[in-house]
Amino acid sequence: MGALDSRFAEALRRIESQGQLRTLRATAMGTGGRLRRDGRELLDFSSNDYLGLSQHPLLAERSAAYAAQFGAGAGASRLVTGTSEAHLALEARIAAFKGTEAALLFASGWQANAAVIPALLKAAPGAAVFTDRLVHASLHHGCAAAGAREIRFRHNDLDDLEALLAAKGAAAPARIIVTESVFSMDGDCADLPRLAEIARRHDAFLFVDEAHATGVLGPGGAGLAAAAPGGVDLAMGTFSKAMGGFGAYVAGSRLLCDYLVNACGGFIYSTAPPPAVLGAIDAALDLVPAMDAERAQLATLADRLRSGLAQLGIDTAESRTQIVPAVVGDAARAVDLSRKLAERGLLAAAIRPPTVPPGTSRLRLALRATLAPGDVDRLIEALRDCL
Numbered sequence: 001m002g003a004l005d006s007r008f009a010e011a012l013r014r015i016e017s018q019g020q021l022r023t024l025r026a027t028a029m030g031t032g033g034r035l036r037r038d039g040r041e042l043l044d045f046s047s048n049d050y051l052g053l054s055q056h057p058l059l060a061e062r063s064a065a066y067a068a069q070f071g072a073g074a075g076a077s078r079l080v081t082g083t084s085e086a087h088l089a090l091e092a093r094i095a096a097f098k099g100t101e102a103a104l105l106f107a108s109g110w111q112a113n114a115a116v117i118p119a120l121l122k123a124a125p126g127a128a129v130f131t132d133r134l135v136h137a138s139l140h141h142g143c144a145a146a147g148a149r150e151i152r153f154r155h156n157d158l159d160d161l162e163a164l165l166a167a168k169g170a171a172a173p174a175r176i177i178v179t180e181s182v183f184s185m186d187g188d189c190a191d192l193p194r195l196a197e198i199a200r201r202h203d204a205f206l207f208v209d210e211a212h213a214t215g216v217l218g219p220g221g222a223g224l225a226a227a228a229p230g231g232v233d234l235a236m237g238t239f240s241k242a243m244g245g246f247g248a249y250v251a252g253s254r255l256l257c258d259y260l261v262n263a264c265g266g267f268i269y270s271t272a273p274p275p276a277v278l279g280a281i282d283a284a285l286d287l288v289p290a291m292d293a294e295r296a297q298l299a300t301l302a303d304r305l306r307s308g309l310a311q312l313g314i315d316t317a318e319s320r321t322q323i324v325p326a327v328v329g330d331a332a333r334a335v336d337l338s339r340k341l342a343e344r345g346l347l348a349a350a351i352r353p354p355t356v357p358p359g360t361s362r363l364r365l366a367l368r369a370t371l372a373p374g375d376v377d378r379l380i381e382a383l384r385d386c387l
């Protein structure tokens with residue numbers, strides 16, 4: 001028996017007694033928003049594959065072609081021998097897509113957030129870090145790893161942010177504001193032009209996580225940072241959601257990227273992304289800028305879903321995007337609803353604390369451009385039956 005086994009078992013019992021035990025289940029991704037789980041076909045309202053690109057032949061083909069040409073692995077970290085022409089060319093493409101001077105690839109969005117914030121704090125020791133209360137776990141992790149003083153402002157409440165900047169920011173040696181352009185559990189957006197203006201006035205560095213905006217919102221799907229030209233100091237995003245593949249980016253000035261290459265442990269001490277990953281990203285960058293019709297379809301489907309839920313009296317918070325929370329409050333109720341929908345062939349994941357605040361358990365409904373309006377109607381009808 002391992003030295004910590006009794007503690008692991010006790011922790012699992014505690015988690016289970018709170019009704020929060022999580023387990024992994026095999027799912028076969030399919031096309032058109034259908035997937036298979038437990039031998040059953042389910043209409044998928046849970047994945048982040050907003051444009052359906054994870055199953056697009058061009059991504060799979062180019063991924064395979066890159067692997068066939070360059071091999072399965074990068075062989076080393078970027079600063080040793082892991083930087084290929086393909087890495088540099090792709091980073092230049094990402095910078096052009098984002099409208100920034102430079103960009104860097106990371107293994108994943110989680111890794112980028114967890115590693116970049118400590119690197120920022122290394123340049124500005126003692127900086128006050130202002131985080132929206134609902135930012136992703138990876139961002140809180142980055143702050144914790146940096147030993148940063150995290151000052152949380154009320155979700156999307158920029159008056160609260162300003163008050164905190166005035167009260168606690170002025171005396172700090174530097175200020176960093178961390179937020180998301182589209183919030184992953186609420187589907188609402190940050191006001192980036194106003195945030196950029198606040199950051200400028202308070203001499204703060206603005207860090208924006210575009211995980212759920214990349215590919216979906218902004219000109220050509222480049223994200224919402226484009227709405228505040230020059231006002232976002234660092235935009236990060238992932239290639240694992242709307243972009244259909246894997247990996248992540250950090251985009252900003254050449255100076256920032258040069259600094260991260262020299263100071264960001266998660267970049268320096270991690271093996272470079274492999275060729276197959278680069279191929280899928282490259283193909284996604286070919287497709288995504290021209291997918292305005294798919295982006296419009298997503299917006300139309302989301303409006304249809306929000307109005308259908310409103311008619312059922314279900315709260316959708318401030319959702320304005322392809323992510324639509326159906327907030328039911330109680331965790332057990334959300335789980336029960338999710339189970340009943342699965343029995344009707346609909347996959348809608350229940351999200352409970354600690355992922356969301358207590359009392360705001362929900363079905364997190366995520367749309368995809370390959371769904372038809374009738375698919376959304378089917379979900380609304382099924383919810384009507386279940387309630």
Ligand SMILES: *Cc1c(COP(=O)(O)O)cnc(C)c1O
Nearest residue numbers: 108109110136184209211238240
């Ligand atoms: C998914 C997500 C990440 C992590 O990205 P991965 O590439 O999946 O590791 C980071 N931030 C937000 C807001 C996310 O939703």
